[in-house]
Amino acid sequence: MQQIWDEALADAKVEFSRLLSALGEKTYDGIPEKYSGSIKEQLAAIAPALEKLWKQKDERIKEFLDVQSQIEKIGSEIAGTSEQVESPKVDESDLSLKKLDEFHAQLQDLQKEKSERLHQVLDFVSIIHDLCAVLGIDFFSTVTEVHPSLNDSTGVQSKSISNDTLSSLARTVLALEEDKKQRLQKFQELATQLIDLWNLMDTTEEERSLFDHVTCNTSASVDEVSIPGALALDLIEQAEVEVERLDQLKASRMKEIAFKKQAVLERFLLVPT
Structure with a gap:
């Protein structure tokens, strides 16, 4: 029986030292540094301290779990693997405040x-x-194609922040900026054609005003064009149709003028000298 009590006391002392070490504590207030009295008395003295240390250990583990879980979560968000987050494993051999910090x-x-x-x-x-x-x-x-979380219906904190998402966003911006540049160039080419045709055929200001949305950006830089819908494809198509119509009208009038000139010339040649 004595051996059992001795082993119990030895185990308690080992557990006490192990807990102190894990928690990063060198000493613990509440029990004497040197044990005295009978084994039962010594066990009775160390038992409350052990319970407090076990409780402190459990609380410290929760603190570690909390901070490590947040680290894992943000780390997975950055890596783009947030759907594969696993519960972190706490190293119970080092629960010191230094490690927690x-x-x-x-x-x-x-x-x-x-x-x-x-x-x-x-x-x-x-x-x-x-x-x-x-x-x-x-x-x-457009943004949902980059990543579903970028839709405005999702919360700000839920948006993807991974390297892949940032790279895809950057590529999308470059592609849209290039598209904007090309469309503006097309608009300006069409505007120049329209103005030339209008001047050639003495088009009224009222007719010209119907295409102010095209000619207003004749000399604008890419950064200066910011009105919603200013470079929409359907506007380009409308301008192209109008240029084609005016080109056909121009050709028709040129033929008419040519016929008139030919008729005048023929009459001149038929006049007796």
């Missing part, structure tokens, strides 16, 4: 990076919104 510092760095990435995403989305408006392109389908 290290995790908190890591979490703060990740939170800062997440915030910066989120701002980048929102900036890209805003630029895409403005470009889509000018080009007459559906904004929601």
Whole structure:
């Protein structure tokens, strides 16, 4: 029986030391540094301290789980693998406040990076919104194609911030900017053709005003064009149809003028000298 009590006391002392070490504590207030009295008395003295340390350990594990879970979550968001997040494993051999502070510092760095990435995403989305408006392109389908979370119906914190999403957004902006540049160039070419044809055929100001939305950007730079729908494809098609119509009208009138000149010439040649 004595051996059992001795082993129990030895185990309690080992557990006590192990808990202190895991929690990063060198000493613990509440029990004497040197044990005295009978084994039962010594066990009775160490038991409350062990219970407090076990409780402290459980609470510390929860703190570690909380901070490590946040680290895992943000890390997966940055990596673009948020759907595959696993529960973190806590190293119960080191539950010290120093280790916990290290995790908190890591979490703060990740939170800062997440915030910066989120701002980048929102900036890209805003630029895409403005470009889509000018080009007459559906904004929601454009950003949803990049990533479903970018749709405005989702919360800001739910938006994808991964490298793939940022790269795809950057490519989308470049593609839309190039499209805008090409469309403006096309508009300006059509506007020049319209003005030349109008001048040739003395088109009225009233007729010309119907295409003010085309000629208003004749000398505009890409950055200066910001009105929604200003470079929509249907407007380009309307201008192309009008240029074609005026070209045909011009050809018809040129033939008419040629016939008149030929008739005059023929009459002149028939007049007796």
